[in-house]
Amino acid sequence: MLVKAVKAIALTSMVFSAGCASILNEDTQKVNVLSTSGEKFSGTIDGVPFEGPGVVEVKRANRDKVIVVDSSDCAKETVMTKSVDPVFFVNVLSGGAFGSTTDYSTEKMWKYQDSITVSCK
Template identity: 45%
Template structure:
């Protein structure tokens, strides 16, 4: 009987916490490359990077635009938000409060792991 109470208490507590909030970072790590392998300076959300390389993006639920500063490359490449897979685990486990927490903290969002900027 005591084990059942402990199991129920653990289940209740886990339903209150957000899976994505606990299991994912505040930023999404995106590997950005160019179609030619050429090094290019880019800007995303006001931050400057040189790619190919890793770009860290705030998980804020907003689509992002990569702006390339090389005339031989596409001037902008869009990245749309996606739902973090751990968010679905929370929904499937009936974690209504946890999914609300994930949504409120914006940790339910992520971006593609790899993005390629088209260059000539």
């Protein structure tokens, strides 16, 4: 009986010590990168090349990202601002300090817009 209680307590503490965003979110996020003109363009995010319009996978981080475009008809740089994923707030309410620090340290608590548009002529 005591062994079962100890196992249950251990399992419960493991669940509450892991962050919700760390469990539910991947290291990366898919972002739909569009252009105002609908024209194709190429660029980089964090030095990783991509072709747009299209879906680009970006690594979550505690900083804004910059889309750098090669086309002369488009804005050279477009900022993708970070925000806190709402999943993080569920963790603050249910998991407290342990889970929220896990989410912060893994940087999985951050997200970017689901879709961002690069200004082109």
